[in-house]
Amino acid sequence: MNQAKSKDPGPHPREHFIPVPLSMLSEELVEHLKHNVNEQAFRSFAHGLTLLYDALFSQRLEDLKRLYYPYNPDRPAISPEAVPEKGFAKRKEMIAEIESLLQRANFQRLDQASLNLALNKTSPEGVIVSVDLDEFDEVLIYYCGSTTRTVDLPFWRRLLEGKEKADIPVYRRLFVLLKFKNQLEREGGNAVFIKLFKDIPQSDLETIFPNTKIRLSLFDKVKLGVTGGGGVIAGIMSATGKIAAAAANPMAAISAVGALGAVIWKQVANVLSQRTEYMAKLAKSLYFYNLDNNAGALAWLVEVASTEEAKEALLAYGFLLARGEMSRQVLDREVEAFMRERFSVEMDFEVDDGLEKLHELGLLERIGEWNLAVKGREEACGVLKDRWIGLFPVRGASA
Numbered sequence: 001m002n003q004a005k006s007k008d009p010g011p012h013p014r015e016h017f018i019p020v021p022l023s024m025l026s027e028e029l030v031e032h033l034k035h036n037v038n039e040q041a042f043r044s045f046a047h048g049l050t051l052l053y054d055a056l057f058s059q060r061l062e063d064l065k066r067l068y069y070p071y072n073p074d075r076p077a078i079s080p081e082a083v084p085e086k087g088f089a090k091r092k093e094m095i096a097e098i099e100s101l102l103q104r105a106n107f108q109r110l111d112q113a114s115l116n117l118a119l120n121k122t123s124p125e126g127v128i129v130s131v132d133l134d135e136f137d138e139v140l141i142y143y144c145g146s147t148t149r150t151v152d153l154p155f156w157r158r159l160l161e162g163k164e165k166a167d168i169p170v171y172r173r174l175f176v177l178l179k180f181k182n183q184l185e186r187e188g189g190n191a192v193f194i195k196l197f198k199d200i201p202q203s204d205l206e207t208i209f210p211n212t213k214i215r216l217s218l219f220d221k222v223k224l225g226v227t228g229g230g231g232v233i234a235g236i237m238s239a240t241g242k243i244a245a246a247a248a249n250p251m252a253a254i255s256a257v258g259a260l261g262a263v264i265w266k267q268v269a270n271v272l273s274q275r276t277e278y279m280a281k282l283a284k285s286l287y288f289y290n291l292d293n294n295a296g297a298l299a300w301l302v303e304v305a306s307t308e309e310a311k312e313a314l315l316a317y318g319f320l321l322a323r324g325e326m327s328r329q330v331l332d333r334e335v336e337a338f339m340r341e342r343f344s345v346e347m348d349f350e351v352d353d354g355l356e357k358l359h360e361l362g363l364l365e366r367i368g369e370w371n372l373a374v375k376g377r378e379e380a381c382g383v384l385k386d387r388w389i390g391l392f393p394v395r396g397a398s399a
Helices: 022-033 039-071 088-104 112-119 155-161 202-208 218-245 250-289 294-323 328-343 351-361 377-390
Strands: 005-007 128-130 136-152 165-180 193-201 213-215 290-293 364-367 371-374
Touching (some): 022 294, 088 136, 088 294, 112 202, 136 193, 165 202, 193 202, 193 294, 294 371, 328 351, 351 364
Antiparallel strands (some): 128 213, 165 193, 364 371
């Protein structure tokens, strides 16, 4: 692939994903609200909130690992009898849990229409690939974070479009779940493959599939046809002349035929070399863009879901604590303005999700029909402490 540089998103739709580390968000929020809240006390609350979400989601990770184990292609090599059979219903239960976590991590699903559109695009770098989706029982693709990347155009596109560079849309993070049909005939048995990628151009979406087939572009076909065809024709004419002139000399005729074969093989080698170059580009892109696989990708997903939940709850609680009573609409505007001013991030804050998290934690107090408020810092820390203790029930003396 050509060297490229990323830049800030242009006309992409605003997303719910909060692209700021939780620790940085907490510190900037404290600085922003320092005239209305006690800094040390708020830091203590934020720390407790983070620990609680880590504990809650660690249990979800254990449950997910249990569901995924029979389908994990990387599971330890143990006897088949030790792994219980899991049917279609169990696989659907596992996928439903994964989708729930993806939504909590503020990923968006790539629907069939968008997937088909992306698969029909040609890469600006000139690589044309195809994939047969009918080979899969399960295809699940989610993304978060959209940006654009500036790439150098190949020579033929510079001539046609009159420009040297182009901006292409890019998926910052891409989560892929695949299961082949007739899996028992392939490696891995009933395996469900999970991949996590970064910075994948929409026009190169086919490269993330294991059944990708590389094709030559029209320009390359024309180029090879002209150079190869011309070389072969010239070789045939030259060899024919030599054969006719050396009819009385069998060795000379054999030499001429050998020269013709060499010319033809050279043109075939040119085609193979072009395909090898494309394969090298594909391997290089996957080497640098692959983040994690299978159980590791699920662990990464759970961590992202945990931090995204904590970020939304922290933002909603912080502004309600500092500003007092406010409506959903005002809270939404306050948070989005804060993200824009502090981090230059244009995002769509899921205000209802943030409030729902505060309600689940027992921190939200509803005032009237439109105005909202939260428990004070000391009472809120007490609520978090009780929730934390509730995660580790103590056995009675008679247990």
